[in-house]
Amino acid sequence: MERLFLLKMVFINKSKVMEKEFERGHHWCRGRVKGFGFRLTLGRDAVLDVLSRTEDHLSAEDIYIRVHETYPAIGLTSVYRTLDMLVNIGLVYKFDFGDGRARFELAEGPKGKDHHHHLVCTGCGRIVNYRDFIDEEVALLKKAEEGLSEKHNFAITNHLIQFYGLCEDCRNK
Amino acid sequence: MERLFLLKMVFINKSKVMEKEFERGHHWCRGRVKGFGFRLTLGRDAVLDVLSRTEDHLSAEDIYIRVHETYPAIGLTSVYRTLDMLVNIGLVYKFDFGDGRARFELAEGPKGKDHHHHLVCTGCGRIVNYRDFIDEEVALLKKAEEGLSEKHNFAITNHLIQFYGLCEDCRNK
DNA sequence: GTTTATGCAAACTGTTTGCATTGCT
DNA sequence: AGCAATGCAAACAGTTTGCATAAAC
Numbered sequence: 001m002e003r004l005f006l007l008k009m010v011f012i013n014k015s016k017v018m019e020k021e022f023e024r025g026h027h028w029c030r031g032r033v034k035g036f037g038f039r040l041t042l043g044r045d046a047v048l049d050v051l052s053r054t055e056d057h058l059s060a061e062d063i064y065i066r067v068h069e070t071y072p073a074i075g076l077t078s079v080y081r082t083l084d085m086l087v088n089i090g091l092v093y094k095f096d097f098g099d100g101r102a103r104f105e106l107a108e109g110p111k112g113k114d115h116h117h118h119l120v121c122t123g124c125g126r127i128v129n130y131r132d133f134i135d136e137e138v139a140l141l142k143k144a145e146e147g148l149s150e151k152h153n154f155a156i157t158n159h160l161i162q163f164y165g166l167c168e169d170c171r172n173k
Numbered sequence: 174m175e176r177l178f179l180l181k182m183v184f185i186n187k188s189k190v191m192e193k194e195f196e197r198g199h200h201w202c203r204g205r206v207k208g209f210g211f212r213l214t215l216g217r218d219a220v221l222d223v224l225s226r227t228e229d230h231l232s233a234e235d236i237y238i239r240v241h242e243t244y245p246a247i248g249l250t251s252v253y254r255t256l257d258m259l260v261n262i263g264l265v266y267k268f269d270f271g272d273g274r275a276r277f278e279l280a281e282g283p284k285g286k287d288h289h290h291h292l293v294c295t296g297c298g299r300i301v302n303y304r305d306f307i308d309e310e311v312a313l314l315k316k317a318e319e320g321l322s323e324k325h326n327f328a329i330t331n332h333l334i335q336f337y338g339l340c341e342d343c344r345n346k
Numbered sequence: 347g348t349t350t351a352t353g354c355a356a357a358c359t360g361t362t363t364g365c366a367t368t369g370c371t
Numbered sequence: 372a373g374c375a376a377t378g379c380a381a382a383c384a385g386t387t388t389g390c391a392t393a394a395a396c
Contacts, residue, residue, distance in 0.1 A: 119321060121327070122330070132321065155339045160334065
């Protein structure tokens with residue numbers, strides 16, 4: 001009960017503070033969830049909140065831990081189920097960076113898509129978002145998509161680009 | 174597997190590989206394995222043989238089953254350990270297509286690199302190799318690599334491109 | 347004869363599922 | 372009220388590890 005109250009207060013305070021233009025992340029997501037006929041529960045809202053507040057690439061357990069701080073009632077299972085649902089409705093992307101656990105990030109911010117790709121350090125696993133060369137990539141990929149659709153009869157919906165290498169720290173070892 | 178050791182062996186082995194002209198099958202791989210100081214066992218040879226005979230993207234268990242046909246003494250554990258070693262020396266690529274199991278393919282055929290990327294059907298999991306637009310992609314990626322190396326201080330060693338979509342069969346359902 | 351590689355079984359890890367209960371709407 | 376969503380524990384799948392044995396070199 002009191003944690004419900006606490007959670008509400010957090011939201012209220014945050015809203016007041018951030019009401020301006022630095023929107024409190026995921027309001028717009030809620031309509032999307034409901035729009036698909038899913039119920040907007042505290043757990044789901046908390047998961048969306050965590051995702052909307054970070055640039056990191058969180059694993060299910062990372063998310064569970066962070067949500068747990070403000071909403072301790074949540075179980076890891078629900079995090080998995082929520083993420084699965086969010087991926088299915090296209091609100092969240094699921095990535096694999098080769099370390100055996102899935103990573104998640106919001107597909108879209110309040111300001112629209114934030115198209116970027118990932119730079120993965122094969123030494124320490126660090127992941128960097130980059131937004132350079134995106135225009136050229138998109139142009140090329142559009143072309144490739146058209147060609148591949150025709151040649152292989154695929155209806156292409158998505159693509160993935162990742163670069164692998166060693167970050168500065170790992171190179172100096 | 175110590176990095177230092179591997180690096181040394183790479184240089185020593187370079188000439189050996191070059192002097193051995195292109196032979197049939199996976200003969201050329203053997204020198205590479207030995208060159209790195211590993212023993213060429215029946216099991217390892219059989220794994221390489223399976224990989225060299227297919228265009229498919231086999232999982233560890235797929236490989237185990239195929240090797241088992243000609244060399245029933247092999248255990249799944251050895252397949253995993255062999256693949257791990259082959260990935261480490263760069264003879265094999267390891268991929269993840271999102272179905273929860275790793276897939277492997279020979280990095281290089283007797284005729285040299287066969288640079289290609291993958292088209293993944295999200296309906297049935299079918300994977301198609303494509304070799305179109307590779308030149309343009311490589312040109313763009315080279316450029317991106319240079320820029321990213323500089324900007325994010327990464328020494329980029331590799332990249333991954335995948336397209337996702339629905340194949341013809343899955344679209345008609 | 348050394349040292350590396352192997353097979354087996356058991357451990358591990360991330361994820362999924364069955365089921366009784368809770369709690370949105 | 373009614374049904375979707377949840378938590379817990381147990382199941383699951385792919386992969387890894389410990390250890391005694393076998394086999395390359």
